[in-house]
Amino acid sequence: MQTQLPQSVLATADGRRADEILRACVHCGFCNATCPTYLLTGDELDGPRGRIYLIKDMLESDSPTTVARDHLDRCLTCRACETTCPSGVAYGELAEIGRNFVEARQPRALTERFVRGWLVRVLPAPNRLAFFARLGRLFRWMLPDYLARAVPQIRRAAPPVALKNHARRVVVLDGCVQRSTTPQVNAALARVLDAAGVKAIRASGEGCCGSLELHLGQQARARATIRANVDALYTAAADAEAIISTASGCGVTVKDYGRLLADDPLYAERARWISDHACDAAEYLARIDAPIGKADSATTVAWHSPCTLQHGQRVGGVVERLLERAGYQLVPVADRHLCCGSAGTYSVLQHELGDELRRQKLASLTANRPDVIVTANVGCQLHLRDGTDIPVRHWLELLG
Ligand code: SF4
Numbered sequence: 001m002q003t004q005l006p007q008s009v010l011a012t013a014d015g016r017r018a019d020e021i022l023r024a025c026v027h028c029g030f031c032n033a034t035c036p037t038y039l040l041t042g043d044e045l046d047g048p049r050g051r052i053y054l055i056k057d058m059l060e061s062d063s064p065t066t067v068a069r070d071h072l073d074r075c076l077t078c079r080a081c082e083t084t085c086p087s088g089v090a091y092g093e094l095a096e097i098g099r100n101f102v103e104a105r106q107p108r109a110l111t112e113r114f115v116r117g118w119l120v121r122v123l124p125a126p127n128r129l130a131f132f133a134r135l136g137r138l139f140r141w142m143l144p145d146y147l148a149r150a151v152p153q154i155r156r157a158a159p160p161v162a163l164k165n166h167a168r169r170v171v172v173l174d175g176c177v178q179r180s181t182t183p184q185v186n187a188a189l190a191r192v193l194d195a196a197g198v199k200a201i202r203a204s205g206e207g208c209c210g211s212l213e214l215h216l217g218q219q220a221r222a223r224a225t226i227r228a229n230v231d232a233l234y235t236a237a238a239d240a241e242a243i244i245s246t247a248s249g250c251g252v253t254v255k256d257y258g259r260l261l262a263d264d265p266l267y268a269e270r271a272r273w274i275s276d277h278a279c280d281a282a283e284y285l286a287r288i289d290a291p292i293g294k295a296d297s298a299t300t301v302a303w304h305s306p307c308t309l310q311h312g313q314r315v316g317g318v319v320e321r322l323l324e325r326a327g328y329q330l331v332p333v334a335d336r337h338l339c340c341g342s343a344g345t346y347s348v349l350q351h352e353l354g355d356e357l358r359r360q361k362l363a364s365l366t367a368n369r370p371d372v373i374v375t376a377n378v379g380c381q382l383h384l385r386d387g388t389d390i391p392v393r394h395w396l397e398l399l400g
């Protein structure tokens, strides 16, 4: 693709990177075939190729447009288009640049600013989230249906299990929403690691990974969050083998810390070190060939691979092999590459599209009547759980 970005844009690191990404696109449109929003709306501007053109036009004119922002808002950042693209276009990075460009120059309406500001302040803060979730459940009857269903149930952290003090250690990320809503997942991982002779430790001061702020185009806030996490993780992980995430939505961002802080003279090196040591729980358990206990072989499982695992981290087949080693029977699932509609705050901010994607995803996952649906990200788990009576769990809960 030919580009004519003005000097004012090319003078910035984001502008130069956007130019590089845009030039890699040959506008073939293959990516549209796997884009969930394009498949739903049939609108070229709701597909990756159309969004790429919108970002290009915006950067070439050096002025943001509400049309571009609306279509970027409707993008899930699932990155299925990246997996499909034969030219290796880094769409996720380009969308991030496009979003930051609009957010910095075009103020949103007051109500939108309020909702987005509230999400960014409440979701990553466990105490605030617990307060508002309890309040929300109390007054559920007053909320619109999509919000009433989205209010999470807060769970107490599982009581600490007496685990051995192994010499081999890994740092396990607590995250933010997962810490409050599904703390049993990290407890299950700690037990699996213990059986493998590895101690799971926490990083004091670790908080939200920053993905929420990145998705909402709040770049400065995200960078501050990431720097605080780098401080916490770098100290804690000094004698650890790996930094493990059990939420693929967090893992994909932590793996990207090196790129996100590459221009920060104080943090670049440590951020890269953290990215190099970050991995998903499945990658680590497969790497150390962890012993996996045998399960009830009659249990059938439908596996939903989050976009952040299959497209963002390009980790494919690993969880499936661990579950099969444990003796579970995996049922076939159609359209495995498509997003479930959770996508961070997408299920709230774009609830109509998010609800429809969940309906379609659950139709695929339940077609073969599994006993349980499993996934690898807290967002997908909570979103899918609200739409079915079949239990939706994290895959680690089946092993630990
Ligand atoms: S992003 Fe890739 S698949 Fe999509 S139009 Fe550009 S080159 Fe083709």
Ligand code: SF4
Pocket (backbone or CB within 6 Å): 034, 035, 036, 037, 038, 046, 047, 048, 051, 074, 075, 076, 077, 078, 079, 080, 081, 082, 091
């Ligand atoms: S990230 Fe997902 S929703 Fe966004 S353009 Fe790519 S495939 Fe479509």
